[in-house]
Each structure stands twice: as structure tokens, then as C-alpha cells.
Amino acid sequence: xxxxxxxxxxxxxxxxxxxxxxxxxxxxxxxxxxxxxxxxxxxxxxxxxxxxxxxxxxxxxxxxxxxxxxxxxxxxxxxxxxxxxxxxxxxxxxxxxxxxxxxxxxxxxxxxxxxxxxxxxxxxxxxxxxxxxxxxxxxxxxxxxxxxxxxxxxxxxxxxxxxxxxxxxxxxxxxxxxxxxxxxxxxxxxxxxxxxxxxxxxxxxxxxxxxxxxxxxxxxxxxxxxxxxxxxxxxxxxxxxxxxxxxxxxxxxxxxxxxxxxxxxxxxxxxxxxxxxxxxxxxxxxxxxxxxxxxxxxxxxxxxxxxxxxxxxxxxxxxxxxxxxxxxxxxxxxx
Numbered sequence: 001x002x003x004x005x006x007x008x009x010x011x012x013x014x015x016x017x018x019x020x021x022x023x024x025x026x027x028x029x030x031x032x033x034x035x036x037x038x039x040x041x042x043x044x045x046x047x048x049x050x051x052x053x054x055x056x057x058x059x060x061x062x063x064x065x066x067x068x069x070x071x072x073x074x075x076x077x078x079x080x081x082x083x084x085x086x087x088x089x090x091x092x093x094x095x096x097x098x099x100x101x102x103x104x105x106x107x108x109x110x111x112x113x114x115x116x117x118x119x120x121x122x123x124x125x126x127x128x129x130x131x132x133x134x135x136x137x138x139x140x141x142x143x144x145x146x147x148x149x150x151x152x153x154x155x156x157x158x159x160x161x162x163x164x165x166x167x168x169x170x171x172x173x174x175x176x177x178x179x180x181x182x183x184x185x186x187x188x189x190x191x192x193x194x195x196x197x198x199x200x201x202x203x204x205x206x207x208x209x210x211x212x213x214x215x216x217x218x219x220x221x222x223x224x225x226x227x228x229x230x231x232x233x234x235x236x237x238x239x240x241x242x243x244x245x246x247x248x249x250x251x252x253x254x255x256x257x258x259x260x261x262x263x264x265x266x267x268x269x270x271x272x273x274x275x276x277x278x279x280x281x282x283x284x285x286x287x288x289x290x291x292x293x294x295x296x297x298x299x300x301x302x303x304x305x306x307x308x309x310x311x312x313x314x315x316x317x318x319x320x321x322x323x324x325x326x327x328x329x330x331x332x333x334x335x
Contacts, residue, residue, distance in 0.1 A: 007224035007309055021038055032073075036081040039066055052331040054289065054321035061312065067326055068307035071296040082298070083139040085112060089328025091107050096330060097123065097151040104334035105240055107268060109325040111140065112163055113242065113293040115270050118151060119236040120281065122213050125155040126232070126244045126270065129166035139298075146172050151208065153209045157182040158222075158246025159229040163297060177210055181217070183228045195200060198228055202256065213237055218264060220257075223250040240335065243285055244270045247294075251280065258297045268333055274304070289333060290315075291323045 024031035046063035053060075054088040076082055087263065091106050093116065101120050108116040111131040117124045130145055132138035149155075149172040157165050157180065165186055173180045174193035183198040197203055203219040220231035233243045243266045260266065261284060269287035271278065272294040280289055292315070295306045308324060313323055322330045 032075060033079070033081060034078060036070055036079060039070055040081065043067060045331065047326070048057060049200055050279065052323050052325045052329050054323055056322070056324060060306075060324065064308040064324060064326060067296060068309055070308060071298055072302050072305055074302060077298055085137050086327055087141070087144060089326075090140065092149065092328050093330070094144075094147045094151065097148075105236065105238075105242070105268070106330045106332055107242075107270075107291060107323075109291070109293065110148075111327055113158075113244075113246070113270070113272050114164075114295050115291075115293065116148070117234075117236075117242050117268075119238050119240060121237045122154075122209065122211070122215060123147075123152045124215075124234055124236070125152040127158055127164040127246065128152075128155055128169050129163060130168060132162075132166075142168065142172075142253040145169060149173055149178065150176055152178060153211055153213070154179040154181065154207070154215070156217075156230070156232045156244060156296060157186060158231070158244065159183060159224055159227055160186050161224070161227070161247065163299065164201065164246060179207065181207075181230075181232075183230045185228070198230060220254075220260070222246065222248040222254055227328050233260075233266060240267045240333070241265060242268045242270065243287065245272055245275065245281065247272055248275060248281065251276070252322075257281055257284040260284050267335060268280060271277065273314065274306050278314055279317050282320055287320060288335070289323060290320050290333075291316060291325065291331060295326075 020075050043063045043066050046059050050057045050060040050218055097118060101118050105117050105119045114128045115126045130138040130140040155173050167187060170180050170187055180194050182194050184196045187194050197219045201219045205217045206214055208214050216235040218233040222229040222231040228249055229246045231245050231248055233241055264285040266285045269285045269290050270293055271281060271290060273292040275281050292311055294309055297305055306320055
């Protein structure tokens, strides 16, 4: 009898340890960790069932709003779950970048307003960072960022702010002998490793990349308040035009926005979701497809983390096909 009692006493705790807790009273940290894990899992399943498209299903809309709830909870800002989710999503980008693109382009969304655009011949990067700002903790480790950089041919940097310009990422591009294009005044200490393009007039350049391919680039003289902000329009060798707005924000000074469509046929507009008014920018570029960026930037205050639910309202008056994506997803564009 004593032996049986001893077995029961030892066995019951072991069984309980292997079971999911049904109560988390007094264990707030464990509760938030588990809730975040479960939310990310259902989000991944929903997004896989409803991939990026110009038709926004309720399923995708709901999945992205679930992410709003996680990323606007400041208790989770330093959560390992959030960093692991981002790293996992970006590892899939590396795997997809290794696959050839036969037609059109694939547009990959990274963190914040960073994108990678892959055509059959070139791979363009915009505003890539390690997901941090200043001295704050970065969520993307150097090893993963190095893997992404090695798969790109050139990076375009819009302006000097740390959520768009990461000196460590620029160093990786220079290390791998890849081109970096930036406004004047950004990383002047890096010498010939950075090609500076900036004017208060529109610049048109043909750039020969290190892989020998040529791309045509227009640099529009944008601003974020008084900070120079290059707005790039890049034409791939396959004649697909991609525009990236950076943090364009000076409606009174940059009247050229309203006339872009008169001299450039833009295929894809990568626009920051908080631009105001969005309709003015979209109408000025007149793109075939709009892809939003800059949602859920965790280092911002909660009111400026830009949720998807607010995105949907802002884009109500935009009469163009719109694609909403989160970290690590891609959209296949064919003209």
C-alpha cells in the first residue's frame, strides 16, 4: 500500500506538469506570454489561408488586427515572443529570395517601411534596419540581416532617421560590395561606400550595379518636415517602376507629388500608411498597385504605432488596388 501511495504522489505532479494550465491567477507574465504565442499561431494560420492580394478578405483583415492588439500592448515591447515572431517571418524571406522570379516582381515586406523587391534580374532593398532605433534593443540579429543583405543588389535609404537608416546594415552592404544610395549628409564618414544622390530638383540617373545590371532611378526632392527625404522611383531592367516614399511629409513644399504621373508610369507605390493626405500622394503617383508600410513600429508611442484597423479607414477614398501585408510576406506583381 505504501508503494502505491508513493507512486501516486510522484506521478500526479509529473502528469500536471505536462498539461496546459487552465488558470494563470497571479502569473501575469506567463499569461501574457502564452496569450501572445497563441495569437501569433492563429495569425500565421489565417494569413497562410488568405495570402496577400488586392482583395482584402475579412480573414486577412482580422488577422492583421490581431497583430495590432499585440503590438500596441506596451507590456510586450521587450517580449521574446515578439522578437522571435519577427525573426521567424524574415527567415522565410531568405528562403523565398533564393527562388527565381520568372515574371514581374515579388515585393517582400520587412519591418516598418523596409521592403525588398526581387525581379528576374535584380533585387532592390529599401530602408532596411535591424528593427530598433538609436540605442534601443534591436529585434533582428546581425546574422539574419547579413543573410538578407547578401541576397540584395542595392539598398535605397530615404532619410537619416534611425528607423529608416541603420548604419550597421549599410556596413553589411559595403562589406559585401553592394551599392547603397542615400541623401547627402547620411553616413558621410563611410566614404566611397555610400553613393549620395540629392538635389532640390528631380534627379534622373542610370546606375550600373555590381552584378553588371543597370537600373534607372529618379530621386524626387521630398522632405519630412525640413529633413531631406528622398522619394525613389526605380525602374528594373524589366521596365517595372517601383516608388518608395520614405517618410514624405511636407504637403506645402513638395508640389511635384501632384505631377509624378505626368512623366513616370508607376507600377507599385510603397507608401507609408500615416501620410496625409494619402489620396494626394496616391493620385499624384497614379500607381497600378498600392502597398502600405510603416504599420506597428514598436519603438513609437502607442498613438503613433499605426494599426491596420486605422489603415483601412484611411484608405477608404483611395481608388486603387491596395495590398496589406505584415512582416515576412510577399506580393507577386505582374503587369
